[in-house]
Amino acid sequence: MYYRMAVNMEPCDFDNVSEVASYCLREKLFDEARELYNSLLRLPLDSCKRADTFQALGDVYRDQNRTARAITYYESAKDIYKPLAKYCRQVYLPDLARTLYNLSILYFTKKDFINGLSCFQETLDYYIELKEREPATYTDRLAHTYYRMGMLFFEMKQFRNARIYFND
Numbered sequence: 001m002y003y004r005m006a007v008n009m010e011p012c013d014f015d016n017v018s019e020v021a022s023y024c025l026r027e028k029l030f031d032e033a034r035e036l037y038n039s040l041l042r043l044p045l046d047s048c049k050r051a052d053t054f055q056a057l058g059d060v061y062r063d064q065n066r067t068a069r070a071i072t073y074y075e076s077a078k079d080i081y082k083p084l085a086k087y088c089r090q091v092y093l094p095d096l097a098r099t100l101y102n103l104s105i106l107y108f109t110k111k112d113f114i115n116g117l118s119c120f121q122e123t124l125d126y127y128i129e130l131k132e133r134e135p136a137t138y139t140d141r142l143a144h145t146y147y148r149m150g151m152l153f154f155e156m157k158q159f160r161n162a163r164i165y166f167n168d
Helices: 002-009 014-026 030-041 047-063 067-087 089-109 113-133 135-155 159-167
Strands: none
Touching: 014 030, 014 047, 030 047, 047 067, 047 089, 067 089, 089 113, 089 135, 113 135, 135 159
Protein backbone atom coordinates (compact mmCIF):
# COMPACT_ATOMS: atom_id res chain seq x y z
CA MET A 1 0.00 0.00 0.00
CA TYR A 2 2.69 2.51 0.98
CA TYR A 3 4.75 1.61 -2.07
CA ARG A 4 1.84 2.77 -4.24
CA MET A 5 1.91 6.17 -2.54
CA ALA A 6 5.64 6.47 -3.23
CA VAL A 7 5.14 5.76 -6.93
CA ASN A 8 2.13 8.05 -7.21
CA MET A 9 4.17 10.93 -5.78
CA GLU A 10 6.92 10.57 -8.41
CA PRO A 11 5.58 8.42 -11.31
CA CYS A 12 8.29 9.57 -13.75
CA ASP A 13 11.25 9.23 -11.39
CA PHE A 14 13.17 6.20 -12.66
CA ASP A 15 15.11 5.61 -9.44
CA ASN A 16 12.01 5.87 -7.26
CA VAL A 17 9.84 3.58 -9.39
CA SER A 18 12.70 1.12 -9.89
CA GLU A 19 13.33 0.94 -6.15
CA VAL A 20 9.65 0.31 -5.44
CA ALA A 21 9.49 -2.33 -8.19
CA SER A 22 12.57 -4.01 -6.72
CA TYR A 23 10.87 -4.04 -3.31
CA CYS A 24 7.78 -5.65 -4.87
CA LEU A 25 9.93 -8.31 -6.51
CA ARG A 26 11.68 -9.09 -3.21
CA GLU A 27 8.27 -9.39 -1.55
CA LYS A 28 7.07 -11.62 -4.40
CA LEU A 29 4.45 -9.10 -5.49
CA PHE A 30 5.06 -10.11 -9.08
CA ASP A 31 2.11 -8.38 -10.74
CA GLU A 32 2.99 -5.08 -9.07
CA ALA A 33 6.68 -5.42 -9.91
CA ARG A 34 5.91 -6.25 -13.54
CA GLU A 35 3.48 -3.32 -13.81
CA LEU A 36 6.02 -0.90 -12.37
CA TYR A 37 8.90 -2.11 -14.54
CA ASN A 38 6.68 -1.93 -17.62
CA SER A 39 5.74 1.63 -16.68
CA LEU A 40 9.44 2.48 -16.73
CA LEU A 41 9.74 1.19 -20.30
CA ARG A 42 7.20 3.83 -21.33
CA LEU A 43 9.57 6.57 -20.15
CA PRO A 44 12.35 8.00 -22.33
CA LEU A 45 15.23 5.95 -20.90
CA ASP A 46 18.90 5.85 -21.79
CA SER A 47 20.27 2.51 -22.96
CA CYS A 48 21.61 1.49 -19.58
CA LYS A 49 18.35 2.10 -17.73
CA ARG A 50 16.41 0.32 -20.47
CA ALA A 51 18.75 -2.70 -20.20
CA ASP A 52 18.48 -2.65 -16.39
CA THR A 53 14.69 -2.66 -16.70
CA PHE A 54 14.72 -5.57 -19.16
CA GLN A 55 17.04 -7.42 -16.76
CA ALA A 56 14.64 -6.76 -13.88
CA LEU A 57 11.64 -7.96 -15.91
CA GLY A 58 13.62 -11.09 -16.69
CA ASP A 59 14.08 -11.55 -12.95
CA VAL A 60 10.33 -11.17 -12.38
CA TYR A 61 9.47 -13.82 -14.95
CA ARG A 62 12.31 -16.10 -13.82
CA ASP A 63 11.06 -15.98 -10.24
CA GLN A 64 7.62 -16.99 -11.50
CA ASN A 65 9.12 -19.91 -13.48
CA ARG A 66 7.99 -18.30 -16.73
CA THR A 67 11.16 -19.27 -18.53
CA ALA A 68 10.30 -18.27 -22.09
CA ARG A 69 9.28 -14.75 -21.07
CA ALA A 70 12.33 -14.39 -18.83
CA ILE A 71 14.59 -15.40 -21.71
CA THR A 72 12.97 -12.78 -23.95
CA TYR A 73 13.72 -10.00 -21.47
CA TYR A 74 17.24 -11.22 -20.68
CA GLU A 75 18.01 -11.43 -24.41
CA SER A 76 16.80 -7.83 -24.79
CA ALA A 77 19.06 -6.75 -21.92
CA LYS A 78 22.00 -8.65 -23.42
CA ASP A 79 21.48 -6.97 -26.80
CA ILE A 80 21.87 -3.59 -25.11
CA TYR A 81 24.64 -4.47 -22.65
CA LYS A 82 26.92 -6.05 -25.30
CA PRO A 83 27.65 -2.85 -27.24
CA LEU A 84 27.78 -0.87 -24.00
CA ALA A 85 30.40 -3.28 -22.64
CA LYS A 86 32.48 -2.78 -25.78
CA TYR A 87 32.24 0.97 -25.29
CA CYS A 88 32.92 1.02 -21.54
CA ARG A 89 34.01 -2.44 -20.39
CA GLN A 90 34.66 -1.64 -16.77
CA VAL A 91 31.18 -0.25 -16.19
CA TYR A 92 28.97 -2.59 -18.24
CA LEU A 93 30.81 -5.93 -18.34
CA PRO A 94 29.47 -7.00 -14.91
CA ASP A 95 25.89 -6.38 -16.09
CA LEU A 96 26.49 -8.30 -19.30
CA ALA A 97 28.07 -11.22 -17.41
CA ARG A 98 25.16 -11.34 -14.96
CA THR A 99 22.62 -11.30 -17.80
CA LEU A 100 24.43 -14.06 -19.66
CA TYR A 101 24.64 -16.13 -16.48
CA ASN A 102 20.88 -15.80 -15.99
CA LEU A 103 20.30 -16.79 -19.61
CA SER A 104 22.63 -19.77 -19.19
CA ILE A 105 20.64 -21.08 -16.25
CA LEU A 106 17.34 -20.68 -18.08
CA TYR A 107 18.59 -22.38 -21.23
CA PHE A 108 19.97 -25.20 -19.07
CA THR A 109 16.56 -25.50 -17.35
CA LYS A 110 14.90 -25.80 -20.77
CA LYS A 111 17.51 -28.38 -21.80
CA ASP A 112 18.57 -26.06 -24.63
CA PHE A 113 22.17 -27.12 -24.24
CA ILE A 114 23.49 -25.37 -27.35
CA ASN A 115 22.38 -21.90 -26.23
CA GLY A 116 23.18 -22.74 -22.62
CA LEU A 117 26.72 -23.74 -23.49
CA SER A 118 27.24 -20.62 -25.58
CA CYS A 119 26.03 -18.33 -22.79
CA PHE A 120 27.99 -20.21 -20.11
CA GLN A 121 31.18 -19.93 -22.15
CA GLU A 122 30.73 -16.20 -22.63
CA THR A 123 29.90 -15.79 -18.95
CA LEU A 124 32.98 -17.76 -17.99
CA ASP A 125 35.22 -15.60 -20.19
CA TYR A 126 33.81 -12.41 -18.69
CA TYR A 127 34.02 -13.61 -15.08
CA ILE A 128 37.64 -14.65 -15.61
CA GLU A 129 38.36 -11.12 -16.83
CA LEU A 130 36.39 -9.54 -13.99
CA LYS A 131 38.08 -11.74 -11.38
CA GLU A 132 41.44 -10.32 -12.43
CA ARG A 133 40.21 -6.84 -11.48
CA GLU A 134 38.10 -7.72 -8.44
CA PRO A 135 38.89 -11.19 -7.06
CA ALA A 136 36.84 -10.72 -3.88
CA THR A 137 33.71 -10.00 -5.89
CA TYR A 138 34.03 -12.44 -8.77
CA THR A 139 35.74 -15.57 -7.40
CA ASP A 140 32.43 -17.03 -6.17
CA ARG A 141 30.63 -16.15 -9.39
CA LEU A 142 33.37 -17.75 -11.42
CA ALA A 143 33.18 -20.91 -9.28
CA HIS A 144 29.40 -21.08 -9.74
CA THR A 145 29.83 -20.72 -13.49
CA TYR A 146 32.41 -23.53 -13.61
CA TYR A 147 30.07 -25.74 -11.59
CA ARG A 148 27.07 -24.96 -13.81
CA MET A 149 29.09 -25.64 -16.95
CA GLY A 150 30.11 -28.97 -15.45
CA MET A 151 26.46 -29.75 -14.80
CA LEU A 152 25.55 -28.84 -18.36
CA PHE A 153 28.20 -31.20 -19.76
CA PHE A 154 27.08 -33.87 -17.30
CA GLU A 155 23.48 -33.54 -18.56
CA MET A 156 24.80 -33.81 -22.11
CA LYS A 157 26.57 -37.04 -21.04
CA GLN A 158 29.94 -35.50 -21.89
CA PHE A 159 31.50 -36.70 -18.66
CA ARG A 160 35.10 -35.91 -19.58
CA ASN A 161 34.21 -32.26 -20.21
CA ALA A 162 32.09 -32.19 -17.05
CA ARG A 163 35.04 -33.40 -15.00
CA ILE A 164 37.23 -30.60 -16.38
CA TYR A 165 34.81 -27.93 -15.14
CA PHE A 166 34.15 -29.64 -11.83
CA ASN A 167 37.88 -29.72 -11.18
CA ASP A 168 38.44 -26.05 -12.06
